[in-house]
Amino acid sequence: MTAWFTTHSWADIGSLFGHFLMLSFLAIGGAITTTPEMSRYLVTERGWLSPPEFTASIAIAQAAPGPNVLFVAVLGWNVAGVMGAAAAMAGILIPSTALSLWATRWGQARKETRGVRAFTAGLAPITIGLLIATGWILSGPAAGHVGSMALVLGTVVMMVRTKLSPMWAVAAGAVAGALGFA
Amino acid sequence: MSEEAVQTAVADAAVTPAAVPQSLGDLFWTFTRMSLQGFGGVLAIAQRELVERKQWMTREQFVETLSVSQVLPGPNVVNLSLMIGDRHFGLRGAFSALAGMLLIPLLVVLAITALYAQFATHPMVSGALRGMGAVSAGLVIATAFKLAVTLRRGPMGVPLSVLFGAVTFVAVGLLRWPLVWVLLALGPVAIALAWHRLKP
Numbered sequence: 001m002t003a004w005f006t007t008h009s010w011a012d013i014g015s016l017f018g019h020f021l022m023l024s025f026l027a028i029g030g031a032i033t034t035t036p037e038m039s040r041y042l043v044t045e046r047g048w049l050s051p052p053e054f055t056a057s058i059a060i061a062q063a064a065p066g067p068n069v070l071f072v073a074v075l076g077w078n079v080a081g082v083m084g085a086a087a088a089m090a091g092i093l094i095p096s097t098a099l100s101l102w103a104t105r106w107g108q109a110r111k112e113t114r115g116v117r118a119f120t121a122g123l124a125p126i127t128i129g130l131l132i133a134t135g136w137i138l139s140g141p142a143a144g145h146v147g148s149m150a151l152v153l154g155t156v157v158m159m160v161r162t163k164l165s166p167m168w169a170v171a172a173g174a175v176a177g178a179l180g181f182a
Numbered sequence: 183m184s185e186e187a188v189q190t191a192v193a194d195a196a197v198t199p200a201a202v203p204q205s206l207g208d209l210f211w212t213f214t215r216m217s218l219q220g221f222g223g224v225l226a227i228a229q230r231e232l233v234e235r236k237q238w239m240t241r242e243q244f245v246e247t248l249s250v251s252q253v254l255p256g257p258n259v260v261n262l263s264l265m266i267g268d269r270h271f272g273l274r275g276a277f278s279a280l281a282g283m284l285l286i287p288l289l290v291v292l293a294i295t296a297l298y299a300q301f302a303t304h305p306m307v308s309g310a311l312r313g314m315g316a317v318s319a320g321l322v323i324a325t326a327f328k329l330a331v332t333l334r335r336g337p338m339g340v341p342l343s344v345l346f347g348a349v350t351f352v353a354v355g356l357l358r359w360p361l362v363w364v365l366l367a368l369g370p371v372a373i374a375l376a377w378h379r380l381k382p
């Protein structure tokens with residue numbers, strides 16, 4: 001993949017930044033929801049990454065700790081090294097950060113009003129439904145595999161019933177998987 | 183305590199967290215610690231750390247803040263970190279929490295990127311990643327179960343909450359409809375019902 005420093009022009013870095021700036025506004029539900037558009041731009045339109053490079057960039061970020069949005073930095077890095085990572089991350093974060101800060105202040109100042117209470121109370125069950133859907137989608141690859149399904153179930157029981165750190169479950173999953181049980 | 187006093191105590195427990203962040207450094211390191219534990223997503227760890235370990239938020243506040251960050255563009259946990267930081271230390275708090283969430287994990291992920299090509303095809307590595315993936319699914323499901331308890335006290339009531347939760351799950355989880363459309367269709371109806379039920 002790419003070297004530390006880029007051979008791309010400043011115009012390319014600028015357009016990478018601009019494109020992710022635009023995607024930030026569309027990223028409701030997280031940056032991961034805009035991957036089809038990222039793939040269209042980086043792979044098809046610009047030809048900066050091959051399809052396997054694009055997929056591998058996302059897989060790496062999923063395997064690493066931290067928020068999923070870090071895959072944007074990996075994509076940028078694989079396009080143009082440090083500058084690419086910085087341009088892509090700044091682009092995806094600046095608009096959504098400004099918007100959330102504005103929205104949280106607006107909401108905090110009015111949190112006792114009926115409108116704001118109705119907004120958060122109405123959305124709460126939808127948020128829980130989304131969490132269950134996310135867990136369901138994430139457990140998709142485990143379906144039909146006894147070891148993996150036991151890991152999903154065991155993790156749920158451990159988290160609900162004990163105060164153990166989730167890191168124990170992650171470590172157990174890694175060991176079980178490396179030994180061929182997942 | 184009389185029944186009324188108990189109810190007031192329960193209501194207070196829902197709105198008043200037991201602790202607050204001590205400093206900008208406390209925010210930064212708490213979010214760094216959280217982020218570095220988040221394999222396959224930080225949300226489950228955020229609930230554990232913020233609600234159960236640090237007790238900076240109640241479960242109710244966590245669900246509320248998450249609901250708002252869900253409908254805003256941008257990564258949910260990143261929005262969550264900004265909101266919590268801003269609530270305690272203003273703009274400096276928001277950026278300390280954000281930096282904690284992103285800075286060190288970013289260096290880790292780029293280091294892994296550099297190593298990835300050599301190890302990706304090793305069967306033990308891909309096996310370990312599959313195992314960790316299954317665990318991260320379990321972590322999210324457990325978080326949903328724990329937070330679902332808060333709906334019992336909310337103005338929506340249990341039957342309506344179950345209905346909206348189930349429809350959302352079917353639309354996004356089973357039918358894989360785009361989140362934006364699901365939120366635009368269900369959100370206004372749910373908010374209108376909550377508005378009606380909150381009638382003074």
